[in-house]
Amino acid sequence: MRQADAILAIGFLALLCLCLSNLRALASPGIARGKHGESVMVPENPAADAGISAAAFTSMLPVLRHPRCMNCHSSGDFPRQGDDRHPHSMRIRRGPDGTGGNAVKCSTCHQDHNLAGPHMPPGAPGWHLPSPQEPMIWEGLTDGQLCALILDPKQNGNRSPAQIAEHMQTPLVRWAWNPGEGRAPVPMPVEQFRTETELWISKGAACPRQP
Ligand code: HEC
Numbered sequence: 001m002r003q004a005d006a007i008l009a010i011g012f013l014a015l016l017c018l019c020l021s022n023l024r025a026l027a028s029p030g031i032a033r034g035k036h037g038e039s040v041m042v043p044e045n046p047a048a049d050a051g052i053s054a055a056a057f058t059s060m061l062p063v064l065r066h067p068r069c070m071n072c073h074s075s076g077d078f079p080r081q082g083d084d085r086h087p088h089s090m091r092i093r094r095g096p097d098g099t100g101g102n103a104v105k106c107s108t109c110h111q112d113h114n115l116a117g118p119h120m121p122p123g124a125p126g127w128h129l130p131s132p133q134e135p136m137i138w139e140g141l142t143d144g145q146l147c148a149l150i151l152d153p154k155q156n157g158n159r160s161p162a163q164i165a166e167h168m169q170t171p172l173v174r175w176a177w178n179p180g181e182g183r184a185p186v187p188m189p190v191e192q193f194r195t196e197t198e199l200w201i202s203k204g205a206a207c208p209r210q211p
């Protein structure tokens, strides 16, 4: 008889916890971005874990800060080249929309694939710099600032966290794993980078604490 009582009590407690956690989820909604960038209310992500999420973002940093990415994400109105990130030869400029100055477009030399041979133009579909309006400059930012920039819809092309995870797998970004003869790829297997990105987002897209 006693044993049965105990089981009942445990069952009751478990139910109570379940109800309370559901109530909590309903009572503390969060804000997310809708398809068109508008704010929408969503129940708190029950899987969210700021510690795991921020740690996943931190593990992505050696890729994000690698010259293969930084050569398009550095300060100035020009792309960079090489592991020392020197300014692009031939005075190439960002131009009014990121595709080059009026006279010389990136696509004059950069194709949708790497051209064979050392010092030949690398390539991927849509090869260009971010626009001057949303330049996505990572140079000089702390880990937390970089994370906040990537998540900011006003600066990231109006993308939600889930859309950023998708963007990280576009051919232009994936180029950095196959950058053409004589260039070192980014230092993490592409599948691991995908896993870390998805973990960062699914656990709540948290950022490392400043700095
Ligand atoms: C050839 C230039 C180029 C290279 C190399 C490059 N990017 Fe970008 N990146 C861009 C452009 C252009 C945009 C803005 C694109 C847009 O809005 O469609 C961008 C935007 C982004 C964004 C902003 C969020 C978003 O969804 O727009 C992220 C994150 C990003 N890139 C990640 C990377 C990573 C990671 C690498 C290296 C593995 C990389 N990029 C390498 C050109 C580049």
Ligand code: HEC
Residues within 6 Å of the ligand: 067, 068, 071, 072, 079, 080, 081, 082, 083, 088, 090, 092, 093, 094, 098, 099, 100, 101, 104, 105, 106, 107, 108, 109, 110, 118, 119, 120, 121, 122, 127, 128, 129, 183
């Ligand atoms: C006149 C031809 C030409 C034009 C125009 C041009 N590039 Fe290049 N680019 C090259 C060549 C050639 C290389 C390879 C240099 C090497 O490996 O020594 C290169 C290399 C690069 C790299 C270096 C990749 C790395 O990680 O080392 C980036 C980034 C780049 N270009 C971006 C751009 C962007 C963005 C534009 C347009 C705004 C552009 N380029 C316009 C010829 C050009």
